[in-house]
Amino acid sequence: MSATDALQDALAAEHAVIWGYGVVGSKVVDDQLPDVRAAEQEHRDRREATADLLRSLSAVPGEAQAYYELPFPVTDPASGLRLAAHLEQGAAAVWRYVLSQTEDTELRRAALVALTDAAVQATRWRLAAGTQPATVAFPGQ
DSSP states (O other): OOHHHHHHHHHHHHHHHHHHHHHHHHHSOGGGHHHHHHHHHHHHHHHHHHHHHHHHTTOOOOOOOSOOOOSSOOOSHHHHHHHHHHHHHHHHHHHHHHHHTOOOHHHHHHHHHHHHHHHHHHHHHHHHHTOSSOSOSSTTO
């Protein structure tokens, strides 16, 4: 797989994460909404940067789907936080893959920042949910 293909996968993941945060926001308690909105905005910014990067590589960025299948029922604040951590873990995995698919220094730097940001945010959501352990040894794996 080429770096461009890996970036397309990353873009698709960012679309899914943004959609998923809409579900998360509908389930968490009100005082968690600012954190949900901030995390979603970070992924919106990353989505736009990824689309711009793809265009710079003469690729047409993939479009978002209308609907995404949830990995489990999300019915209350606890399952909303669990979904948020799951979304971030998935984002970390796809950015880890991008990192492995290129030797380009700038692209590797962008992928590493995205991987790190997702791993840190996943830890925040696990802490908020009281999940133990809150951290994972190899984020994105």
